[in-house]
Every structure is written in C-alpha cells, then in structure tokens.
Amino acid sequence: MRVTMTRATNADGSDATSTAAPGTAPALTDAVDANASTPRAPDRRAVLAVESGPLQRPPLGVAGALASFGALESTYLAIQKLTGGDVACPVGGCQTALNSGYAELFGAPLSAYGAVAYALVAALAFWGNGIQKELVAQGENRDRKLESSYARARVLLFFGATGLAGVSSYLLFVLAVKLGGVECVYCLTSAALSLTLFGVGFAGLSSKESGKALPAAIALYLVTLASMSIVLTGGDGDKASTAGMKLEYAQVKLDNTSTQYSRALAKHLADTGAKMYGAFWCSHCIEQKEYFGSGAEIPYVECFPDGWERGTPVAKSCDAAKVEGFPTWIINGKKIEGEQTLEELAKLSGFQGQNDAASMVADLF
Numbered sequence: 001m002r003v004t005m006t007r008a009t010n011a012d013g014s015d016a017t018s019t020a021a022p023g024t025a026p027a028l029t030d031a032v033d034a035n036a037s038t039p040r041a042p043d044r045r046a047v048l049a050v051e052s053g054p055l056q057r058p059p060l061g062v063a064g065a066l067a068s069f070g071a072l073e074s075t076y077l078a079i080q081k082l083t084g085g086d087v088a089c090p091v092g093g094c095q096t097a098l099n100s101g102y103a104e105l106f107g108a109p110l111s112a113y114g115a116v117a118y119a120l121v122a123a124l125a126f127w128g129n130g131i132q133k134e135l136v137a138q139g140e141n142r143d144r145k146l147e148s149s150y151a152r153a154r155v156l157l158f159f160g161a162t163g164l165a166g167v168s169s170y171l172l173f174v175l176a177v178k179l180g181g182v183e184c185v186y187c188l189t190s191a192a193l194s195l196t197l198f199g200v201g202f203a204g205l206s207s208k209e210s211g212k213a214l215p216a217a218i219a220l221y222l223v224t225l226a227s228m229s230i231v232l233t234g235g236d237g238d239k240a241s242t243a244g245m246k247l248e249y250a251q252v253k254l255d256n257t258s259t260q261y262s263r264a265l266a267k268h269l270a271d272t273g274a275k276m277y278g279a280f281w282c283s284h285c286i287e288q289k290e291y292f293g294s295g296a297e298i299p300y301v302e303c304f305p306d307g308w309e310r311g312t313p314v315a316k317s318c319d320a321a322k323v324e325g326f327p328t329w330i331i332n333g334k335k336i337e338g339e340q341t342l343e344e345l346a347k348l349s350g351f352q353g354q355n356d357a358a359s360m361v362a363d364l365f
Helices: 044-048 060-083 093-099 110-138 144-178 185-203 207-231 236-242 260-271 283-292 316-320 342-349 357-364
Strands: 004-009 015-020 275-278 300-302 328-331 334-337
Touching: 060 093, 060 110, 060 144, 060 185, 093 185, 110 144, 110 185, 144 185, 144 207, 260 283, 260 342, 275 283, 328 342
Parallel strands: 275 300
Antiparallel strands: 004 015, 275 328, 328 334
C-alpha cells in the first residue's frame, strides 16, 4: 500500500511528519505542536504606550508648597482687611499698602482674590505632582492618557502662574510709583512667590509645549496688566467705597509708664535733633510710643494733625522728610523705618545711658 508523507514543522522548529491514507489529500495546514501556547490578547498598556522623549520633571511638589504658602499669606491679609486689624510687619509700609485704595477690588479685599488664585495653582501643582510620580513608576512604557493629563496639568499651571505674575508686576509698579516706594514685605513676598511659580511652570514645559503656550501666555500677561491698570486706578467705584470716610485726629493714650531710662533717651533724641514721624491711626506708631511709656517727651511729628480722609496729603514736614511709611525715624540724618527698640535707638543715636537694674530700682522709689 502506498503512503503519502506530509512534512510539517513543530512550534520549536523541529520537523514533524504526518501520514495520509492513500487517495486522501494532505492537510492544507501545518501541524501544530500540542504543547504550543495559544495566542494571547494584546496588553492594554502596550496599546496605550507612546514613544515619547524624556519625561518633564519640574519640582511640582515645591511649586504646590509655595502656592499654598501664598494662599495662606493672602488669606491672612484678607482677614485683616475685612476685620480692620493691623498686620504684623517689620517695616511701616505694610499697613500703608493695605489701607490704600489699591488693596480693594469691587469692594472686596484684593488679597481674597489672590488667596483663591494661589489655591487653584497649588491644586494644579499637586495634581501634576501625583501624575508625575505614577509616570516615573511606569518607566519607559508610559500610559498615553496619563501623559496627556500630565501635560494638561503642567500647561494649566504655567498659565495660572502667568496670571499671578501679571498681577504682581502691576502691584510692584503701584508700590514703586503710586504709593511712593512704600516697602511692603507681604507684597514683595507675594511677587517673589508668583515669579518663582512662573519660572517653575515655564521650565516644566517641553520645547513643543512652550512653543505653543508661550504666545498665549504673553497675551494673558499683557491682558492682566491692562485689566489691573483699569480696575485699580482709584476710579469712581473706588472713590464711592470710601466716600465720606474720615478719621478725626485723636490724642493717643499710652498704657505703659515711662522709666528713668526711657525719659533720658527721649530727651537725648530730642537734643540731638532726632525725629519720629508717624500717624495717629498707625498701630505701629502707638507700639513705638509704648516702648517709651507715658511721660517720656518723644520728639514726635504727626503727619496728619487735622485728621485723615481719602486724598489728605501728609503734613509738609513729613513730605519734606520723604516719609513713606510709619513710623519713620530720622536720626543723625539717617532714615530708619519701622519700630525700633529702646536699645536700638540708643545705639543709633549714641546714647550712653544704661537700662540696668539700678535704674529700674530708682523708678520704683
């Protein structure tokens, strides 16, 4: 009997032979080894994997922390503005800036808007930071949808930081020009935060992303500057919000009692021509006087002797001394802004008296 041989190949590449009965056509398919594994469905991650360049890894966690700090700072300023409180400030210009018409927008504290903006930027930064960690863990085969969300977070962060930088730029102009160079620590800190966030946001973009986003960011920055110049110019709306507001001059009553040392220092300051310039409504000026206590004849110059209302100029003597914040000391021709301790004033003026136990005992008797 005649047998037809059919050559086949096993899964491992070795030859396999099958036989067919006479008159039967050989099989049209190759024989398959019974041990060969069946084909599996393609891995979903492999389908979504995208061949891309190096992963952009800006310090989004740091950006989130900075934006959170900015939100807290702005919230503090907004609360102080709403409650009429005085902010803690190492120099006198903080309260001057907070009390100005430029610190309000549509009847609400400008810092309240800043708190919301910083909070949104912080949320974007922390969102992007979480996605960044997932993509780093995935290695080379990164999820395309996750990468798309990561790019969206970085671009939105960049635009948010651009808006903050625009607002801060205009407020720096207000401090330097409109308010005569007032030193406001909170304002400068906010500007530093927003510009740092802008730098982080821009550095976190790829070259392709920056090419697409930069024109829109420049437009956003310019529009922000123009908008701020329109709404924060002390227009009719701002005048209406402070119309009729007037503070009558009132003599300050001190709680502390002067000491032999503080009285001697006050006399020395007066004899050497030193001057303390202040305003009756300035809490830092009151605290400065409390250092001396009642009974000490401080060489004090009131910059608003007739009271204060919007548009009231400072006294001519204060204007001549170029007073920009309260309190301001002029000692030996040098201008010193902010509260000073008695020891600091003694050192600045060359006072030789001793604030020791003996002088304290003398005050008791």
